[in-house]
Amino acid sequence: MGIDGLELIWTSLPELLWATLVNLRVFAALIPIGFAVGIGVALAQVYGRRPLAALASAWEWFFRGVPALVLLFLFFYGLGRLGLDVSAFLAGALAMGFRSSGYQSQIFRGAIQSVPAGQVTAARSLGMTRLQVVKSVVLPQALRLAIPAWSNEFSSVLKDTTLVYAIGINEVMRFARTVYVSHPELAMLTFLTVALIFWVLTSLGNTALQALERRLAVPGFEVRGRGATRDAR
Amino acid sequence: MDPLLKIEDLHKRFGAEEILKGVSFDVHRGQTIVVMGPSGTGKSTMLRCLNRLVEPDRGRISLDGVEVTDSHTDINAVRASIGYVFQDFHLFTHLTALDNVRIGLLKVKRLDRDRATERARRMLERVGLAAKADAYPAELSGGQQQRVAIARCLAMDPKVMFFDEPTSALDPELTGEVLQVMDELAREGMTMLVVSHELGFARRAAHEIIFMEHGRIVEQGPPDQLFSQPREQRTGEFLRRIAAEE
Numbered sequence: 001m002g003i004d005g006l007e008l009i010w011t012s013l014p015e016l017l018w019a020t021l022v023n024l025r026v027f028a029a030l031i032p033i034g035f036a037v038g039i040g041v042a043l044a045q046v047y048g049r050r051p052l053a054a055l056a057s058a059w060e061w062f063f064r065g066v067p068a069l070v071l072l073f074l075f076f077y078g079l080g081r082l083g084l085d086v087s088a089f090l091a092g093a094l095a096m097g098f099r100s101s102g103y104q105s106q107i108f109r110g111a112i113q114s115v116p117a118g119q120v121t122a123a124r125s126l127g128m129t130r131l132q133v134v135k136s137v138v139l140p141q142a143l144r145l146a147i148p149a150w151s152n153e154f155s156s157v158l159k160d161t162t163l164v165y166a167i168g169i170n171e172v173m174r175f176a177r178t179v180y181v182s183h184p185e186l187a188m189l190t191f192l193t194v195a196l197i198f199w200v201l202t203s204l205g206n207t208a209l210q211a212l213e214r215r216l217a218v219p220g221f222e223v224r225g226r227g228a229t230r231d232a233r
Numbered sequence: 234m235d236p237l238l239k240i241e242d243l244h245k246r247f248g249a250e251e252i253l254k255g256v257s258f259d260v261h262r263g264q265t266i267v268v269m270g271p272s273g274t275g276k277s278t279m280l281r282c283l284n285r286l287v288e289p290d291r292g293r294i295s296l297d298g299v300e301v302t303d304s305h306t307d308i309n310a311v312r313a314s315i316g317y318v319f320q321d322f323h324l325f326t327h328l329t330a331l332d333n334v335r336i337g338l339l340k341v342k343r344l345d346r347d348r349a350t351e352r353a354r355r356m357l358e359r360v361g362l363a364a365k366a367d368a369y370p371a372e373l374s375g376g377q378q379q380r381v382a383i384a385r386c387l388a389m390d391p392k393v394m395f396f397d398e399p400t401s402a403l404d405p406e407l408t409g410e411v412l413q414v415m416d417e418l419a420r421e422g423m424t425m426l427v428v429s430h431e432l433g434f435a436r437r438a439a440h441e442i443i444f445m446e447h448g449r450i451v452e453q454g455p456p457d458q459l460f461s462q463p464r465e466q467r468t469g470e471f472l473r474r475i476a477a478e479e
Contacts, residue, residue: 116323122317122382125284126341126389127309127311132340219371219372
């Protein structure tokens with residue numbers, strides 16, 4: 001490969017990055033789906049009555065139990081069979097979003113349950129409705145507590161967007177294929193370049209999430225890892 | 234005059250265990266009633282039944298003419314008119330002291346922001362914590378947290394205040410500041426139902442003491458009478474024991 005190979009990758013880089021934007025679009029579509037549905041499932045599991053809680057658990061159980069590729073194919077081919085005309089993009093975003101909702105629901109369930117029950121009792125004794133308690137007392141605390149675990153899910157699904165390659169979306173791996181099909185000797189270099197792109201993206205995202213977590217830290221309540229060890233020393 | 238709070242034949246069972254076996258008493262306006270008794274006697278469960286944080290199995294509760302136990306009653310409105318102070322404070326840890334006091338005014342009373350803020354500040358002042366308005370619960374001592382919790386209740390302009398062992402989670406040197414606030418409330422004529430073993434407070438502030446054991450009221454009367462010449466042997470034994478512990 002040598003210098004020519006590097007040059008070729010260098011000249012393909014803008015197009016690789018351009019194709020990565022497709023992944024980011026899939027990501028931007030699936031994350032809110034996973035977030036909203038995930039919180040709904042978690043709330044239903046924690047506070048819902050029997051049938052609703054069972055339904056939420058079935059949802060979570062299904063979407064966590066089926067391989068991502070299988071879900072993609074089920075949505076891509078299955079929705080069409082049901083007579084629904086959905087684009088590959090929408091099928092991919094729904095499949096990956098629902099899958100993520102299963103994982104996110106358990107992150108949020110844990111966080112919701114770690115808000116002390118006494119605070120819920122106190123809020124109820126002030127005369128707040130269940131909905132007000134969830135909105136004003138439980139979720140503001142739970143969402144902050146969820147950030148560390150959520151950053152895991154964030155990293156996973158960001159990288160998993162490359163899987164929509166399988167349903168024909170022209171994302172970065174599909175574009176990479178066009179490079180290494182015509183220049184097989186560049187396959188490794190191409191993969192490494194894609195790896196680098198995702199490494200940078202997840203790093204940026206996780207740094208932002210950590211900053212958010214610090215910003216939302218409640219004074220006096222939690223001393224973060226670094227501060228704690230500094231104090232201990 | 235009709236009692237402000239009327240409790241008739243309250244029963245509650247958890248599984249096989251009968252926690253409350255028919256509790257009845259009245260609380261009149263301006264009265265402070267202190268409930269004492271060994272732990273596990275159902276004192277806290279009784280308080281929780283009174284605003285239906287725990288649903289009683291049987292019995293009737295009325296507050297200022299409102300049937301609390303009637304399933305058609307707006308229980309949230311009833312709760313908003315009862316200040317409830319917990320042993321472990323239960324402040325909202327993500328909110329400042331001011332926001333803790335203000336949240337009920339904004340969400341339940343639907344006051345506008347300026348009026349809620351102004352009232353919340355006045356309540357913090359009343360419990361001596363005006364300077365701590367912007368502090369988070371974790372930055373406050375236990376005594377300060379409990380005073381914020383009291384201010385949170387007072388802000389709602391309650392008809393009656395319940396205290397569930399309000400000083401039991403506090404170091405001895407911090408109980409004084411909470412009791413002082415409670416003394417003041419009693420003097421100002423707040424109606425209070427207090428589960429506590431603070432004998433000093435009971436002697437100073439209580440109009441009546443209720444001694445409970447095994448889910449029943451054993452004896453009820455003015456502090457002088459219960460402390461000096463209790464009718465029941467158990468009452469005397471219990472009061473002597475907690476006096477010895479103090």
